[in-house]
Amino acid sequence: MQRTPERITCTVPWTVKDKLQRRADEEGRSLSGLLAFLLERSLIE
Numbered sequence: 001m002q003r004t005p006e007r008i009t010c011t012v013p014w015t016v017k018d019k020l021q022r023r024a025d026e027e028g029r030s031l032s033g034l035l036a037f038l039l040e041r042s043l044i045e
Contacts, residue, residue, distance in 0.1 A: 010035075 012020075017031075024034040 005036075 020034060021031055024031045027034065029037070
């Protein structure tokens with residue numbers, strides 16, 4: 001049986017959110033998708 005993704009909430013300063021949103025836009029990703037990618041990558045490195 002495949003597990004469904006879990007939802008989490010994280011509070012960051014608006015400046016961080018703005019930078020993340022700009023990066024997501026540049027990469028053609030949603031903000032949520034970018035955050036999931038960055039979190040997963042940080043656990044591998």
